[in-house]
Amino acid sequence: MEDNVKKLIQYSAIKPTGSLTLGSYLGAIKNWCGLCSEYSSIFCIADMHSITIRMDPAVLRRNTLEQLAYYIASGLDPEKCIFYIQSHVHEHAELSWVLGCYSMFGELSRMTQFKDKSAKNADNINGGLFTYPVLMAADILLYNTDIVPVGEDQRQHVELCRDIANRFNGVYGETFKLPKAVLPKVGAKVMSLTEPDKKMSKSDDSDAGSILLKDTDEVIMRKFKRAVTDCETCVRFDAENKKGVSNLMAIYSCVTGKSFDEIEREFDGKGYGVFKPAVGEAVCDTLRPIREEANRILADKAYLESVYAEGARKASQIASRTLSKVYKKVGFVKKP
Ligand code: ATP
Ligand code: LTN
Numbered sequence: 001m002e003d004n005v006k007k008l009i010q011y012s013a014i015k016p017t018g019s020l021t022l023g024s025y026l027g028a029i030k031n032w033c034g035l036c037s038e039y040s041s042i043f044c045i046a047d048m049h050s051i052t053i054r055m056d057p058a059v060l061r062r063n064t065l066e067q068l069a070y071y072i073a074s075g076l077d078p079e080k081c082i083f084y085i086q087s088h089v090h091e092h093a094e095l096s097w098v099l100g101c102y103s104m105f106g107e108l109s110r111m112t113q114f115k116d117k118s119a120k121n122a123d124n125i126n127g128g129l130f131t132y133p134v135l136m137a138a139d140i141l142l143y144n145t146d147i148v149p150v151g152e153d154q155r156q157h158v159e160l161c162r163d164i165a166n167r168f169n170g171v172y173g174e175t176f177k178l179p180k181a182v183l184p185k186v187g188a189k190v191m192s193l194t195e196p197d198k199k200m201s202k203s204d205d206s207d208a209g210s211i212l213l214k215d216t217d218e219v220i221m222r223k224f225k226r227a228v229t230d231c232e233t234c235v236r237f238d239a240e241n242k243k244g245v246s247n248l249m250a251i252y253s254c255v256t257g258k259s260f261d262e263i264e265r266e267f268d269g270k271g272y273g274v275f276k277p278a279v280g281e282a283v284c285d286t287l288r289p290i291r292e293e294a295n296r297i298l299a300d301k302a303y304l305e306s307v308y309a310e311g312a313r314k315a316s317q318i319a320s321r322t323l324s325k326v327y328k329k330v331g332f333v334k335k336p
Helices: 022-035 057-073 091-100 105-109 112-120 127-142 152-172 217-225 243-256 260-266 272-298 301-330
Strands: 009-014 040-045 081-085 147-149 180-182
Touching (some): 009 022, 009 127, 022 243, 022 272, 040 057, 040 301, 057 081, 057 272, 057 301, 091 127, 105 127, 105 152, 112 127, 112 152, 127 152, 127 301, 152 180, 217 272, 243 260, 243 272, 272 301
Parallel strands (some): 009 147, 040 081, 147 180
């Protein structure tokens, strides 16, 4: 019965530029899991987006498989979701070209991620970095996506995707659905443990501020014990003046489900020497089963291959329909 009711579609992706972090998990993957029962779910490993920075080919290949293993280990079910690797579905590159012709130089120049990454990689400000959001719009629009669960940093790209889709629809008539970004209430921007005014990121030069999903309990505990706080001793949420502590509270809230009030009460009079290891332990308890399951899945290459082969087949079916519609609308002669 339930299968006859057409569900709305959630679509998201992560680029395999490094090992997934607690930020990617709390900001994106955890939210995907929660939405799975309500939405048809499609999750991509955006390997094409990864080469906007220089990647060692062997590392990119390893990260790609590792990321798929972590998707599954986090609780996403390959029987119910489509998982695929972006470069396996050629329609992404093709729709991206078309959408590039409906994206404006000015709007692409204004993207915060482009400005940040350009400043960070001043010797490699390539065309791919600039048109990155166009490929991302193609990813989303190929699948008639309704919602895109992402972290705060990707909100701007989803907004741009809507603008591009709207512009195209304005010229050619209703073609694309307009997708909406969906952010978690807490955890949409997990900050670095060592520099709490910077986002926790998988491509950071040093990983001292980032918790990697593959970190052992020991490493996780060490990183939390060294987390930057402030010179007070009270556990109180104040995102302006107590960035480090507020970030730790947000993490603790995400992994325990406790509210900020409850957390303040729990650590009343206890100080950071008690608070920081408690956050570390709660994070270990959340990540340990995921890490163990990911390692088990990663050892079974044949299983992983069957998942991404089947995913590419299903994704291509949907993507090719959308691309044909677009090619027709813009006036390309149908291939005999
Ligand atoms: P990179 O360092 O290569 O730019 P990243 O670590 O910033 O990568 P992405 O691959 O860009 O992570 O993001 C994957 C998903 O996780 C996106 O939806 C993004 O919004 C979310 N995300 C990443 N980092 C965080 C974070 N620190 N807090 C919340 N969400 C995050
Ligand atoms: N740019 C995103 C990754 C990404 C994505 C997408 C997210 C690529 N294509 C489509 C949502 C929908 C990032 O996390 N940096």
